[in-house]
Amino acid sequence: MAEPVIRRKTYALVYIAMLALTLATTLLAFLNMGPFNSVVALVIAVIQAALIAGVFMHALYESALVRIILTGSVLWFLILITLTMTDYLTRSH
Amino acid sequence: MSTFTTEYDLFFWIMVVVCGLVSLGIAVVLITFAVRYHRRNDDELPTQIKGNVLAEAIWITTPFILFLGMFAYGAKLYFDVELPPSDALDIYVVAKQWMWETQHPEGEREINELHVPIGRRVKLTMTSQDVIHSFFIPDFRIKQDVLPDRYTTLWFEATTPGKVHLFCAEYCGTKHSGMIGWIYAMEPQAYEAWLEQGAPEGSMASTGEKLFHQFQCATCHHFDGHGPCPDLRGLFGRTVSIASGTSVTGPTTVVADESFIREKILNPRAHVVEGWKDNYMPSFQGQITEDQMIDLIAYIKAMGPPPGGTLSTSSGATPEREASGPVIIGPGVTSINNTVPGER
Amino acid sequence: MIAAPEVRTEPNYLNAKEGVLSWLLTTDHKRIGLLYIASITAFFFIGGFFALMMRLELLTPPSDLVSPETYNKLFTMHGIIMVWFFLIPSIPATLGNFILPMMIGAKDLAFPKLNLASWYIFNLGAAVTLYAIIRGGVDTGWTFYTPLSTTYSTGYVVGAALGIFIAGFSSILTGLNFIATVHTMRCPGLTWFRLPLFIWSMYATSLVLVIATPILAITLTMVGVERIFQVGIFDPALGGDPLLFQHMFWFYSHPAVYVMVLPAMAVESELVAAFSRKPIFGYNAVAFSSLGIAIVGFLVWGHHMFVAGQSVYSALVFSILSYLVAVPSAIKVFNWTATLYKGSVSWDTPMLYAIGFIGLFTIGGMTGLFLAALGLDVHVTDTYFVVAHFHYIMVGGAVMAYLGGIHYWWPKISGRLYPEFLAKLSALTVFLGFNLTFFPQFILGYLGMPRRYAAYPPEFQMLHVLSTAGASILGAGYVLPLIYLTWSWRYGPKAPPNPWRATGLEWQTPSPPPVENFEETPVVNYEAYDYEAMKEKLALG
Amino acid sequence: MAETIQILPGREALAHRHHFATPEQQRETVMAGMWIFLATEIMMFGGLFMAYAVYRLGHPRAFELGSADMNVVLGSINTALLITSSFTMALAAHAAQEGRLRGLAWLLIATIVIGAVFLGIKFSEYYAHFREHRAPGVWYESKPNEPDPGGVEMFFVLYYIMTGLHAIHMLIGIGIMAVLWLMTLAGRFSRVYHSPVVVSTLYWGFVDIVWMFLFALFYLPGLHQGR
Ligand code: HEA
């Protein structure tokens, strides 16, 4: 199995994108968009997470096994949230 | 015995028979094979059979279908137990380490005992003062956990007179096994007679009325519709609009049931009523016991509609049926009571 | 510590190095397996001792032998020890550790040092828990429900939780090690669908361990923080929701029950194949059912909360998913049974345990179906019906399989044979004692006897007496193997490499195995349990 | 985008552990092991994020009020710092892969220093909250007339637990990096053997990812309503 080596330029581009996204999310948070404030903040956070995982952590370049582990664990976290929310969102008396 | 007892036992024994037969079948086959194909000599090599798709398909689908049946039957029974009818006799239960306090609308209080009439639906509204307990009447086949800072309900209709066990079924500390009592199911006349001899302090609502004055609720909540705050008459069971801006992703309307009133008293600003955004109701957190709380609620519940019929509080809300069963309001949002974990 | 027998001709993992340090610092998966056997056996008997005390107390209706307070501590410590310090590590950390690398033709696990570390972490956790027990014990039940555990209990909750928290990391490390090993260390030719079913099941177990255990860790941490700082994470009086705790606890603990039973199923598949001399009927179905259980097992936790106050709609979802997870179990039971068909079925001790497992697991599982039926659970939840349900699976099922596996691999582990007659006798004793102990509890539960009761109304006494009688027989049945296996370790007749003429790679190497398992790396060009291909080698037919 | 280098078997005695058949097998195993470990970390923080979700749903307004107490300037500086440190760490891994040990040592130092500054800022924030009596369990006071004070307190409880656990991870990470630095100085790494550096990059990246969410959930919700 070969080890991925990523060009420094790629790292630099990602770095700049990350900083830009941070700026964007902070500024957007000052607007009042109702519930969409949280949506925007979370979407940007997810993009940032994907950038770090994909490039800084090489997930994009690693074997399928690594990607399965990564998506699997994210999926399981979503299961935890979703099924718990079936309770909290439909509770009554 | 209650109406559930027969329903429940029928299902239970059907399950025993179905599962019993399947287990018996497996056991018989297993033992037959073990005996019939017992190894004759040490070097024996039997015919190698790797599997059979048809057999596999049969024993995947058959249990699955049986399971679906069990699920459906179980779900039906569950909904009967879980959703209280609206015309029931209301009884309040407060659990504390390690005793049960029950209270009838007429004001009788009992400890570790509960008298109920047969042939009449009874709805228990329960809360705990400390840890989680569970109200369990084995003979009636019903049980419901009782949680602190929250109301849960349970209902039943007793069918035969008699004295049956009441247990606490959720482990609640040292004397969990001592948190037991008796349920007395009585003929209606006997029940009436029993009610007669008690109630020294008057009904729950009248106690509640005294408390309403004692806690100064009445200084704000006048009955002329012109006070500095909403008129509470006719409130119970109605749908109330929540002022926007006080809750961003939270519910916008709420059914005014026990949990709502309780929240209003303890954590009033979690959900402020539409039109009253700038008037503050103070919190009574830490001042009102669970017993007093249920009396207050009984009082508010017992208030009739305002004489004129018009309501000063909620914007255009029409009187609703009693909140029996979950009421879903909008996408994924329900009546707030208990959507909201751990309100103060 | 188990001392190496003096006469060993071939160099093997037992006599390769001498001295206590060579054991305490070993990175050999086989020796670590033995270290684990020592630890969990001790915990089994401690937990069993607590069980016996409980059963004695329950002989009579009032709480006369011990006070209610003591009784509460007894069942709490019984549950904690049996679950976290015996059953969860039992098969994976002992048999799994010992056998798994050999089965896939590897020299060791992927991370041998982590493996040793996991044993130390386990013992550290155990020591902390024992310390909490000795200092006065805990009385919250093994489920640590809030707000009892965070606010009201006077026991050493933080100590016990810390112990479990630490032990959790040993589970995680074991699971991580197994997954990495199975993925990357299989010997040449050993493709996924040639793997013994033991591996599939163990792999599924590891997935659950790795994904679920961290949630337990964080949940217990939150309980600890809440208890120490008195802030309201779960306590409603301070602003929290106790049901959130239950969700988080069961998100871990329901998958954890499959951590307890999947390894038992792993062993079961090996036993049934070896003692019927046939491949497991429907290999693929059994293999995938293991994964199915692991995955769907994560979606059902709410069935522990049907009357706890969760939304009724949520309960519906959890109920139907619970039925879904029962399907793969059913597949397994039917396939094991079908494997015996036209086989060459021997009645050696491991097979007796294997057959006992199928019967008891079926009963335990089916009563699980009662509990998963929403309306039925309302009455029997938190009664002895539940107690009987899970003992049928965990004691009747998992412990039986564990004992079966220990007997099956004993010749490999120790290089010695155990006394067959005593072994059969104990298998029978365990089976009978078990049923006498726990069958009456189903009836008790249906009649309404709540669990965790130190005292009870007199009408339940008869059934409790039966149960206590059964427990004494059961206890004797468990002490017996301890004695004769220890005896045979030194004095048993020498075992040949493959006493059962089984097909697994672990049997293709001497008993006991050499340090790196195989003289030369094996190459596999046949499927699991392929007796046809191994005919010559095993001198069969 | 990615070019690859082949690992040469058998060059480095240190690199190859006896129970692996080949160094490639070893590398693959180590990477799998680390990612599985990160999966457990995801679940661990996942539990906390779930608690956050449940309580925020129950107390939407209170969480915004609590968030308004955060210092968003320090928060964004910290976010930028952490991103920078991830960048230097990724470059460190790159240097290790190319066998540039001097570069590796300096990049590790840079990462450690930036991480330490992050923690310094974080603790100064904790201290400021403490001064405002916003430290549940230690010294907590609700503001007068604060709506849903319970919810606000819950916000702070979660804030401390979640950022605290994150800070602990940072501390551990800095410790690991210090060890890597010493190993680098001792000449333990090379073009062939550097998996500890790569594996630590994964860890550091994960810690960074967690912060992205913490920033979004604790610092941002209170901004739009003015401070
Ligand atoms: C190893 C442990 C283990 C296992 C494998 C299981 C397996 C199952 N469990 Fe059990 N369970 C526990 C351990 C376990 N359980 C414990 C410890 C508790 C109590 C915790 C506590 O509160 O302290 C508990 C509690 C528990 C409850 C909550 C009870 C309550 O507190 O109210 C429920 C409810 O649904 C349940 C259901 C099930 C189901 C549906 C399965 C299924 O997976 C079973 C599937 C198996 C079969 C069904 C048998 C084989 C199938 C066939 C032969 C098919 C043919 C059958 C037919 C067609 C009918 N269990």
Ligand code: HEA
């Ligand atoms: C793997 C799990 C496991 C195992 C193996 C067992 C084994 C046994 N359990 Fe356990 N049990 C649980 C898991 C387990 N249990 C759990 C999780 C609970 C719930 C706890 C809770 O509610 O919080 C529980 C609860 C529980 C109760 C219910 C208590 C209550 O609700 O009030 C009972 C009652 O009979 C019981 C009995 C037994 C018995 C008789 C055995 C027997 O199989 C034990 C047989 C073993 C022996 C008898 C040992 C023999 C040892 C000696 C003879 C010598 C001892 C000497 C020394 C230590 C020096 N258990």
Ligand code: CUA
């Ligand atoms: Cu109250 Cu148990």
Ligand SMILES: [Cu+2]
């Ligand atoms: Cu379960």
